[in-house]
Amino acid sequence: MTEPMTDIAAKTTPLVKVENLRKLYPVSKNIFREAHDFVHAVDDINFEIAPGESLGLVGESGCGKSTTGRMLTKLTDATSGQILLDDKGELIDIAHIQRSDMRRFRRRVQMIFQDPFESLNPRRTVYDTVAESLTVQRIGRVQEREERVAELLHRVGLTPPESFLFRYPHELSGGQRQRVAIARALVIDPTFVVADEPTSMLDVSIRISIMDLMLKLADEFNVSYLYITHDLAVARYMCDRIAVMYLGKIVEIAPTEELLANPRHPYTRALLSAVPVPDPAYKRERVDIKGGISKALNPPPVCRFIERCPRATDQCRTSDHPGFDDLGNGHLVACYNL
Amino acid sequence: MADTLTPPTGELENFDPQRVVEEPLWRVRLRLGWRSFRRNWALFNDxxxxxxxxxxxxxxxxxxxxHPILMATIWSNHLEGGKNVYDIRAGADSIIVTKTIVEEVTDPLTEISQIEAMFLGTGVNIPEIGDTIESPLANPAPPVFSGVKHPHILGTDPFGGxxxxxxxxxxxxxxxxxxxxxxxxxxxxxxxxxxxxxxxxxxxxxxxxxxxxxxxxxxxxxxxxxxxxxxxxxxxxxxxxxxxxxxxxxxxxxxxxxxxxxxxxxxxxxxxxxxxxxxxxxxxxxxxxxxxxxxxxxxxxxxxxxxxxxxxxxxxxxxxxxxxxxxxxxxxxxxxxxxxxxxxxxxxxxxxxxxxxxxxxxxxxxxxxxxxxxxxxx
CATH class of the missing domain: 1.10.3720.10 (MetI-like)
Structure with a gap:
């Protein structure tokens, strides 16, 4: 948030480059019947993340933002498209990764999960959990691993580390657990971390300290985040750029302050107008969007937002989903009526 | 163990990693296992x-x-017919009855011939006719609870076991x-x-x-x-x-x-x-x-x-x-x-x-x- 990261993104090669990524889930498929109905969870999205940059992925529930995160960490296979990861100048395509590249990929990309109560194995100690990737990838000797884990615990603020090393998750609070999860993600020195709403399950009082910790560690470890959230305020605090998703499509992507100051897509405007402002005298600008969230089941080839859009025109009803318009300054919008 | 860890990036104040590795890992695990066992035992004991x-x-x-201890000690020298009475399969005890020694046996349950009585006895003397002698009843004996040669806490089965x-x-x-x-x-x-x-x-x-x-x-x-x-x-x-x-x-x-x-x-x-x-x-x-x-x-x-x-x-x-x-x-x-x-x-x-x-x-x-x-x- 300190400097406009878009300049960096333009200059250097991106760390992660997502091209035409799609994920379709078949409906009612079995051995006797080919599926002909698909839920378009993620439908043809493109974005880039520069080294050290944090991209926020914002959208309502069910819009495909978690699916995107899971595809980037290879927890889910992409239906089509490419995810290119820059590993020291070499590009790895995560979507079609070779078995031999898998281990290298697991060292570069890590994930922080939403629910710290479910993301730690209750039968393993903090040490086991944090050291897992070191153990699996056979990095270092046992004593080195122990030192490394203790060091990470120290850096995520679990001090003194020796009193936390051999505790079980049920002996920790929610914030402490999320710190353990952060230590686990960073212990192997990744370059890219997918954070799937890491603060949404935490008490408001400890949310900010976890976010500050993540920002601090992003600098120290030089990692990029894909920060998935439904909270614009959190995205603003954490991210250099924000991508807004609606029903499997990215509708607008821009540097954080640019997006907040100058939202162009009607959906982004509606989202922003829904953010509460702590000022009783403030008159909010009403953005009328109609109805509830549409279904992503076999969407017709028109703009995904058309059913709820306040300014849909004939062009919107006859043409396919709009491509990105570059408004300059890294601001991309997918809408026919700007 | 091909790889080594990269040195940590960023500074670390007042942190000594040596401090945390004094106790070997297996002892920590043993301690943790014992602790969780004690906790579960408390629940079980409730x-x-x-x-x-x-x-x-x-x-x-x-x-x-x-069983094996008793077989080796107390029960070891209770032999009958060359077999241990307490053996779970071959062992058999028999009922002892008193028989009169006669010249000609008419009732085998109460009478015994002089020759047979000689084999039962321990001494060299030929048993006198008219004397009585303790003799085992032939197997299979009816199951009994007492009145047999060797002690049986819960009696014998139909085969004398x-x-x-x-x-x-x-x-x-x-x-x-x-x-x-x-x-x-x-x-x-x-x-x-x-x-x-x-x-x-x-x-x-x-x-x-x-x-x-x-x-x-x-x-x-x-x-x-x-x-x-x-x-x-x-x-x-x-x-x-x-x-x-x-x-x-x-x-x-x-x-x-x-x-x-x-x-x-x-x-x-x-x-x-x-x-x-x-x-x-x-x-x-x-x-x-x-x-x-x-x-x-x-x-x-x-x-x-x-x-x-x-x-x-x-x-x-x-x-x-x-x-x-x-x-x-x-x-x-x-x-x-x-x-x-x-x-x-x-x-x-x-x-x-x-x-x-x-x-x-x-x-x-x-x-x-x-x-x-x-x-x-x-």
Whole structure:
């Protein structure tokens, strides 16, 4: 948030480059019947993340933002498209990764999960959990691993580390657990971390300290985040750029302050107008969007937002989903009526 | 160990990594294991039912241990006809009656010839006609409680064998069978359940249809047929019961537990750490299913003992001695309907089967409360 990261993104090669990524889930498929109905969870999205940059992925529930995160960490296979990861100048395509590249990929990309109560194995100690990737990838000797884990615990603020090393998750609070999860993600020195709403399950009082910790560690470890959230305020605090998703499509992507100051897509405007402002005298600008969230089941080839859009025109009803318009300054919008 | 760790980036104030590695890892694990055992024991101890069950099992454990010790010490020199009276299979004691020595035997139950009496006696003197002499009654003798040559705490069986010795040996057989059946059943069920839950798809379908098939076939009639074809011994019976009960209901229950573990985010986290299928199954899913596995281990013992007793009663097993065989012998020799007159033939063995099963069942129920927090009272 300190400097406009878009300049960096333009200059250097991106760390992660997502091209035409799609994920379709078949409906009612079995051995006797080919599926002909698909839920378009993620439908043809493109974005880039520069080294050290944090991209926020914002959208309502069910819009495909978690699916995107899971595809980037290879927890889910992409239906089509490419995810290119820059590993020291070499590009790895995560979507079609070779078995031999898998281990290298697991060292570069890590994930922080939403629910710290479910993301730690209750039968393993903090040490086991944090050291897992070191153990699996056979990095270092046992004593080195122990030192490394203790060091990470120290850096995520679990001090003194020796009193936390051999505790079980049920002996920790929610914030402490999320710190353990952060230590686990960073212990192997990744370059890219997918954070799937890491603060949404935490008490408001400890949310900010976890976010500050993540920002601090992003600098120290030089990692990029894909920060998935439904909270614009959190995205603003954490991210250099924000991508807004609606029903499997990215509708607008821009540097954080640019997006907040100058939202162009009607959906982004509606989202922003829904953010509460702590000022009783403030008159909010009403953005009328109609109805509830549409279904992503076999969407017709028109703009995904058309059913709820306040300014849909004939062009919107006859043409396919709009491509990105570059408004300059890294601001991309997918809408026919700007 | 090909790689070394990269030196940490960023500064670290007042942190000494050496401080944390003083205690070796295995000792930490031992300490943690002991701690969690103490905590679980406290929960288990809350429930007196489980403690009673454990006491019953301990009693049978002592019985099983006592048999070889008694055979080697107190019972070692009670020989008759070259065989130990207390031997569980060959041992036989006989009733002693007083017979009059006569020249010509007319009633073999009360009279004995001079020549026979000479062999019974210990001295060199030829027994006088008209004297009396103690002589064993021919086998098989009717089961008696007392009045025999050697002491029998619980009397003798229809063949003159010592019931108490057989009872003690039966405990050994029951423990052996129970352990084999329980371990093989639960090991199989845990593996089948977790693999089925983890991989899903075709593997899941195959394993679960197999489980349905095993549930469909009644265990006892199947074992009766099997024992007709093969010579079923105790270990083989244990493994058979283990396979048949492990593939059926227990596998399905453990699969349901594994399914609920499989969808937890920590499984995703393990995959992101780079863990393969085998590591995820053995390090993440099975440890979370294991408490339930132990629970079903207890119930598997009960099932195995009952099955063995039923098969032994029908005389279908090639087993040296067991509680079921004790009842079988009493039954086949026609003492089933004598009831309380020969109580020592049926009741010790029957009670042992009941108590042994009850002990494991009670422990299982108490463990259920430790494993399943919803059942806890506090």
């Amino acid at each position: 429930n007196k039912m489980g403690v009673v069950g454990l006491a019953i099992i301990a009693l049978f454990g002592l019985m099983a241990l006592a 010592d019931v108490f010795s057989q009872l003690l040996f039966g405990a050994r057989a029951a423990f052996l069978l129970g352990a084999i059946a329980a371990i093989s059943s639960v090991a199989l069920a845990t593996l089948v359940g977790t693999i089925s839950a983890y991989f899903g798809g075709v593997i899941d379908t195959l394993l679960m249809r197999l489980a349905d098939l095993v549930i469909l076939i009644p265990l006892l009639p199947l074992l009766i047929v099997v024992s007709g074809f093969w010579n079923v011994e105790l270990t083989m019976l244990g493994i058979l019961i283990g396979i048949l009960s492990g593939l059926g209901g227990t596998a399905i229950i453990l699969k349901s537990q594994a399914l609920s573990v499989k969808v937890k985010p920590f499984i995703d986290a393990a995959r992101i750490a780079g863990g393969g299928h085998w590591r995820i199954i053995t390090r993440h899913i099975i440890p979370n299913v294991l408490p339930l596995s132990f629970l079903y281990m207890m119930f598997a013992v009960t099932g195995a003992i009952f099955t063995e007793a039923a098969l032994s009663f029908l005389g279908l097993l090639n087993i040296q001695q067991s509680w079921g065989i004790m009842i079988n012998i009493a039954h086949t020799q026609g003492y089933t309907l004598e009831g309380f007159d020969v109580w020592w033939l049926m009741f010790p063995a029957g009670l042992a089967i009941t108590l042994f099963s009850a002990g494991f069942f009670l422990v299982g129920r108490a463990m259920d409360e430790v494993v399943n927090p919803r059942l806890r009272k506090r």
